[in-house]
Amino acid sequence: MADSLGESAQAGPEVAVRDLGGGVRSVAVPIPDNPLGHTLVYVMDTDRGPVLVDTGWDDPGSWDVLAAGLEACGTGVGEVHGIVVTHHHPDHHGLSGRVREASGAWIAMHAADAAIVRRARETRPERWFTYMAAKLTAAGAPDEHVAPLREGPRRRSAPPGLAPALPDREILPGELLDLPGRRLRAVWTPGHTPGHVCLHLEEEHPSRLPGHGRLFSGDHLLPEITPHIGLYEDPDDATVTDPLGDYLDSLERVGRLAPAEVLPAHQHTFTDAPGRVRELLAHHEDRLAGLLSLLRQPLxxxxLAVRMEWNRPWDQIPYGSRNIAVSEAEAHLRRLVKQGRAEAVPGSEPVTYVAV
Structure with a gap:
């Protein structure tokens, strides 16, 4: 299904590029100090030049790998015609601005994530630290965990992605993107972020695998891991959202597409998208059932996050990852409350939840 172009023969960064056939290649762009290792940036030929699906983390080493990878693909950063961003996270959108500066390429993103980009640029770091401290306090975090956030940027570096590039184009759900010579349709898949999109390449698979084209799945559908589903963060919006419900609905939407092959942003390409969707739906239902068992007592x-199963014991989870874990616990609680399977305990402070 795919051939490796190998490592770059010239001196420079180590580059992993794969030719996936049909005018599509992938470049593994590293994510510094992250167990995921890299983001798979896809390079798609069009009649007006290469278009990238995501760009990778904004880091000098990552930039060097992306530039070398494009050279290994027979093109260069300056030739890029456009960038389609699956979602706003810095390991996907981080280098978009730099690619645009070097090439004049346009950047396209769903409106919901474009709004997050604008808000991130307009909100001072101090406001984010205050917001995060208040949220964690309301979630029942101990004072020693919240204290560093109250100290704010005097002691801690600002969260990544606070100055991301503003997109030039809005991706509309269901639209056929304006890519000359290609048929790439946007599929809105909220959950991991409110504006996450998958991109359905409605063309026959180059190896004639059974199914309907190929799907650039971003972080929505991954072969071996489940994406983080936490609360949609917005310091100025108190809307009670249901990210996990959004994600589960979006999973079913993607499963019905039945693509011949999935091209995710992490790990590796894979087939049988409907089977993977079924696995993820079952995983989340099992997890919700497990949380109900924990919620026999108010928590x-x-x-709840401390008691949930993670990929390592709680005392080994780094500070920032604990914040992510609490957000994920809250997203699951919201789903249970919306389903009528759990409820907040009246008068509890900080608020506790119990199974119904």
């Missing part, structure tokens, strides 16, 4: 979101 705050922090207490």
């Amino acid at each position: 705050t979101p922090w207490q």
Whole structure:
């Protein structure tokens, strides 16, 4: 299904490029100090030049790998015609601005994530630290965990992605993107972020695998891991959202597409998207059922996160990852409350939840 172009023969960064056939290649762009290792940036030929699906983390080493990878693909950064961003996270959108500066390429993103980009650029770092401290306090986090956030940027570096590039184009759900010579349709798949999109390449698979084209799945559908589903963060919006419900609905939408092959942003390409969707739906239902067992006693979101199963014991989870875990616990709580399977305990402070 794919041939490796190998490592770059010239001196420079180590580059992993794969030819996936049909005018599509992937470049593994590293994510510094992250167990995911890299983001798979896809390079797609069009009649007006290469278009990238995501760009990778904004880091000098990552930039060097992306530039060398494009050279290995027989093109260069300056030739890029456009960038389609699956979602706003910095390991996907981080280098978009730099690619645009070097090439004049346009950047396209769903409106919901474009709004997050604008808000991130307009909100001072101090506001984010205050917001995060208040949210964690309300979730029942202990004072020693919240204290560093109250100290703010005097002691801690600002969160990544606070100055991302503003997109030039809005991706509309269901639209056929304006890519001369290609048929790439946007599929809105909220959950991991409110504006996450998958991109359905409605062309026959180059190896004639059974199914309907190929799907650039971003972080929505991954072969071996489940994406983080946490709360949609917005310091100025108190809307009660249901990210996990959004994600589960979006999974079913993608499963019905039945693509011949999935091209995710992490790990590796794979087939049988409907089967993977079924696995993820079952995983989340099992997890919700497990949380109901924990909620036989009232728990705050922090207490629930401490008791949930993660990929390592709680005392080994780094500080920032604990914040992500609490957000994920809250997203699951919201799903259970919306389903009528759990409820907040009246008068509890910080708020606790219990199974119904």
